[in-house]
Amino acid sequence: MMKHTARTLCATATLLWALLIPATAPFQAALAQGLGKPTVTLARPKLVTQARAKQQPSTSPPPVASKQKELPPRTPFTAAEDAASTIAGIPEARFWADSESDFQRALPAPGPWLVLSSGGEDGAFGAGLLAGLTAAGNRPDYAVVTGVSTGALMAPFAFAGPRYDDALRKAYTEVSAADIFEAGSSTGESFVNSWPLKELIAKQITPELMADIAAAHRSGRRLFVVTTNLDAERSVVWNMGAIAAHGGEDAIKLFRDVLLASAAVPGAFPPVLIDVEANGKRFQEMHADGGIGGQFFVAPAALMATTSDYRLPATQLYIVVNTGLERDFKVVDRFAPSILTQAVGAAVKVDTRMMLSLSYAVAKRSGVGFNAATIPASFNAPSQGAFDPKYMGLLFRTGYEQGRGATPFSAEPPPYPSGPSRQPSHIEKTGANQ
Amino acid sequence: MRNLLRPIFAAAVTALLLMSANVSSDAVAAARPSAFDGKWSVVIYTLQGDCDRSLRYSVRIIDGRVQAEDQSYQAAGLVASNGAIRVVVAEGGRMASGSGRLIGNNGRGEWRTSTGECAGQWTAVRRAADY
Numbered sequence: 001m002m003k004h005t006a007r008t009l010c011a012t013a014t015l016l017w018a019l020l021i022p023a024t025a026p027f028q029a030a031l032a033q034g035l036g037k038p039t040v041t042l043a044r045p046k047l048v049t050q051a052r053a054k055q056q057p058s059t060s061p062p063p064v065a066s067k068q069k070e071l072p073p074r075t076p077f078t079a080a081e082d083a084a085s086t087i088a089g090i091p092e093a094r095f096w097a098d099s100e101s102d103f104q105r106a107l108p109a110p111g112p113w114l115v116l117s118s119g120g121e122d123g124a125f126g127a128g129l130l131a132g133l134t135a136a137g138n139r140p141d142y143a144v145v146t147g148v149s150t151g152a153l154m155a156p157f158a159f160a161g162p163r164y165d166d167a168l169r170k171a172y173t174e175v176s177a178a179d180i181f182e183a184g185s186s187t188g189e190s191f192v193n194s195w196p197l198k199e200l201i202a203k204q205i206t207p208e209l210m211a212d213i214a215a216a217h218r219s220g221r222r223l224f225v226v227t228t229n230l231d232a233e234r235s236v237v238w239n240m241g242a243i244a245a246h247g248g249e250d251a252i253k254l255f256r257d258v259l260l261a262s263a264a265v266p267g268a269f270p271p272v273l274i275d276v277e278a279n280g281k282r283f284q285e286m287h288a289d290g291g292i293g294g295q296f297f298v299a300p301a302a303l304m305a306t307t308s309d310y311r312l313p314a315t316q317l318y319i320v321v322n323t324g325l326e327r328d329f330k331v332v333d334r335f336a337p338s339i340l341t342q343a344v345g346a347a348v349k350v351d352t353r354m355m356l357s358l359s360y361a362v363a364k365r366s367g368v369g370f371n372a373a374t375i376p377a378s379f380n381a382p383s384q385g386a387f388d389p390k391y392m393g394l395l396f397r398t399g400y401e402q403g404r405g406a407t408p409f410s411a412e413p414p415p416y417p418s419g420p421s422r423q424p425s426h427i428e429k430t431g432a433n434q
Numbered sequence: 435m436r437n438l439l440r441p442i443f444a445a446a447v448t449a450l451l452l453m454s455a456n457v458s459s460d461a462v463a464a465a466r467p468s469a470f471d472g473k474w475s476v477v478i479y480t481l482q483g484d485c486d487r488s489l490r491y492s493v494r495i496i497d498g499r500v501q502a503e504d505q506s507y508q509a510a511g512l513v514a515s516n517g518a519i520r521v522v523v524a525e526g527g528r529m530a531s532g533s534g535r536l537i538g539n540n541g542r543g544e545w546r547t548s549t550g551e552c553a554g555q556w557t558a559v560r561r562a563a564d565y
Contacts, residue, residue, distance in 0.1 A: 178489060184507055385486025
């Protein structure tokens with residue numbers, strides 16, 4: 001229930017941004033949150049907040065250069081058609097994340113699994129961790145790699161192996177906010193335009209990388225990326241290796257679109273429309289951030305349930321959590337973006353912690369080794385805005401050192417932070433709590 | 435209130451531009467198609483101060499006048515026929531000014547906040563009308 005509540009809250013808050021806030025600040029907050037970085041320090045919003053207090057409530061925006069472009073209407077389709085839809089020419093491209101049979105059918109022989117979580121710019125941690133594991137000679141060929149949101153963006157490199165460590169490092173230390181989104185160009189579907197990220201993905205997902213992923217797929221390994229089908233309110237698992245193995249321009253376009261969709265924070269980034277067909281009818285599904293359905297993906301929810309006796313066909317389960325889990329105390333400004341940032345940040349942490357607990361239970365009952373890598377609680381580098389390369393570089397280095405160290409993973413989920421053990425002394429003295 | 439603020443903002447920006455830019459008053463009055471008209475993507479880099487390290491904004495130039503592309507911020511500026519540009523951007527009550535030059539489909543220059551708290555450089559590239 002709580003997990004569901006957290007997810008609902010996350011999605012609702014993100015949408016509220018889109019509805020309520022006529023300023024640029026929220027998109028940064030949404031990006032930071034939706035892509036999983038809950039505690040980013042935003043210099044400009046701080047100043048915006050100060051300035052806002054002086055504004056008259058009746059102040060309205062000035063004239064703008066042009067009316068927002070009207071988006072074409074979508075082709076209507078039914079739930080039944082959507083349930084039966086496939087990618088033309090690549091029927092093996094995907095399956096519903098709640099389909100137990102499709103999931104089990106898609107799995108390879110048992111081996112180590114690598115699970116990459118959401119986290120926005122904090123994906124620098126996971127990128128560094130993988131490079132550190134390589135340096136330590138502790139990087140197996142993962143039988144299964146799954147990615148959600150920023151985890152999806154790094155998953156192709158992680159799956160293709162250490163040869164792509166440098167590309168992964170550059171992806172998380174040599175980019176800035178300007179490479180991810182453009183403000184001031186709301187699309188009608190989102191606050192900002194994500195064309196810079198789309199172009200970045202196009203540069204990163206090269207034919208060479210596609211060929212290496214296809215070869216790994218043919219060898220029996222599996223690369224899964226999760227998006228959320230907003231029309232159906234269902235998570236979708238994309239069999240990225242199968243898409244790569246199909247080859248061709250359509251396949252590489254789909255591969256890139258899926259990555260963009262998996263990181264498309266609703267309200268902040270535009271969703272991605274994906275061409276499908278069902279019973280000879282062609283239409284487009286609307287896909288957005290995979291994090292809506294959970295901050296990382298191990299298996300369908302029904303198989304993960306504590307009431308299930310399903311055993312993961314893995315030898316080891318490695319989960320890389322690309323988002324800080326520690327509480328981030330701050331006196332929240334009386335300003336909608338600040339309130340939503342703090343709320344969504346808290347929800348993401350709760351969701352991630354609960355998923356870690358559930359994954360731990362599943363691994364235990366499966367007789368599978370549980371391994372979780374999380375950002376050290378001691379990491380507190382300042383961030384000068386969203387996707388600050390300096391901050392990301394420091395986090396990459398932190399992940400690298402952890403990956404190269406003796407204990408890159410913990411055998412248990414990180415402990416829950418405990419609250420204050422006693423009431424503030426002034427209450428005790430005054431008896432105000434009696 | 436809305437109708438009152440708009441002309442005040444516009445007048446202040448125009449005065450600021452005329453005082454500080456190498457853009458003549460003729461250019462202000464011209465309001466005719468410019469070689470630089472179109473949609474531009476501007477990247478702002480902070481080199482001084484505690485502002486976002488980089489941000490990308492979309493702006494539109496119409497008849498040599500710089501305007502915001504949507505309502506998330508306010509922008510006003512002028513581009514001379516030689517590409518000299520002066521812009522004032524306001525967002526949430528905070529203001530910054532920038533100057534520089536456009537050449538062909540590219541541009542670059544400098545910017546600083548009105549308080550002097552932050553400053554840096556900007557680059558720009560012309561984009562297709564719809565993307």
